[in-house]
Amino acid sequence: MKIQQISMFLENKPGRISEPCKILAANNINILTLSLADTQQFGILRLIIQDWQKAKEVLEREGFIVNITEVVATEVEDKPGGLAKILEIIEKEGLNIEYMYAFTFRSGDKAVIVFRFDQPDLAIKALQSKGINVLDSVQLYDKANQ
């Protein structure tokens, strides 16, 4: 049920973020979504990419530090209160969110929230037991390509 996320180390200086994007473009690799966390000195770029193996390979070939992180993607109604409902479940279970980010598909009325949990398996179980749709990678990219 987990999704593979590409995590990259970048220095916080002009032009650094465009570099991996250019490499991926040159290899015809599409980015579904991304999120950037940064400090004054460095940033961590997180990418959701269908062909993550190939993305990892080409980025590493160019000398980037790339890790694969397992994240949890849940579908949520794209309307007020949609996210709050999920967060309530997580809170009640006492689960810790390392970070999260959201995006929407081109079509449909659902948004996707990507979570990085300490204990992803426990989180998946808790969310599913409360009727939340946790997307596996097949579902995620099917929806994305619709």
Place this chain on the structure above:
Amino acid sequence: MSSFWHDAGSKFNPISSIDYLPRNFLEDIQLHRLQNMVKRVYDNVPFYRQRMDENKVKPEHIQSLKDIKYLPFTVKTDLRDTYPFGLFASPMNEVVRLHASSGTTGKPIVVAYTKEDIDVWCNVMVRSLSACNVDRGDIVQNAYGYGLFTGGLGLHYGVETLGATVIPISGGNTDRQIMILKDFNVTVICCTPSYFVHIIERANELGIDLKSSPLRVGIFGAEPWSEAMRQYIEREANIKAFDIYGLSEIIGPGVGNECICQNGLHIFEDHFYPEIIDPETLEPLPDGEEGELVFTTLSKKAMPMIRYRTRDITSFYNEPCPCGRTIRKIRKISRRSDDMFIIRGVNVFPSQIETALLTVEGSTPHYQIKLTREHGLDQMEIQIEVTKEMFSDRISEMEKLQNKFVQSIERIINIRANVRLVEPHSIPRSEGKAKRVVDLRKI
């Protein structure tokens, strides 16, 4: 009065009379002390005995000062390898003080003093202070760090022995330094030259005019500094700025000092026998040629040093000094024959940084040390290339790692460095090997 005692301004002081001895008298003293010392270490320090046996030299082979060349060299790693007390020549019940400074890797190096050694130290410090025209009645603000570092206590007891007034303020807290300097009518300040530049700049910011204060002498050491820096300090603070030289392994501050001629540092040769050698061939060089400074302590009891390689590059002056002192002079230290650098008066080896990084990661990442100077204060940034093993997708983990590096470095060298995590291959490599230290300071 003999021409040897010709005096170009400083008052003749009995305690420094040895500085004006005719050379042949001085050399008699040196040889006598050298022979005693060599015999003593041969009998008391297994390390030296073994080294001398390996070199097939016995104490009785030392018949003249020139014979010193038969003695083995001692290097900093010998102090590390015999850590902590392996080079002591006196029993512990005669040792009255220990100091320590950072070694080349994790462990510090330890130096020891008997009561007599402390007296020698006070004696050379008094001669240093006298050479800078410091006397009773002077109020000396000692902003060298007190503690294991020899700078603080070395200066301190020298000033007391001379009979001047010492203010043991130690380093740091610049605003308080300036307040005391002004309120106590300080006439002499001792610190690193870069720290005094910082004091000047801070005083200007506070609107305090050092030029019109009673401050008249600065004794600056523990790091290299240029003639340009001296001119700046002398102009901005309206003082005379003198260079003091020393190293813990030999005794601490007071191995040598400039006189009022401000042209070279007199070595207190009756206690510390200087040689200048070719750092490659290890052969003694003719006077005047540039090479590595080597010292043999002639009178130290607790921890004598035989031909200790300082790694400092300098040369002897051939001409007699106009001040009348007959003890030899060396030129200001310009550079070193190893990769050591000095930051805020503290000696640092890249290998220490390496050890610190190794402790955190289990392997040494690619790194570079960048030295800059902002408002007289040295800044050190360690750039570390992130590896796959270090990298986490979580900012908190990366910051934790950064802090671990900072703390590990601080534990070893006692200085807080800025650690910057950088991308792999962003540190330039030359001939496959990176330049470890980039010094952008204007000295």
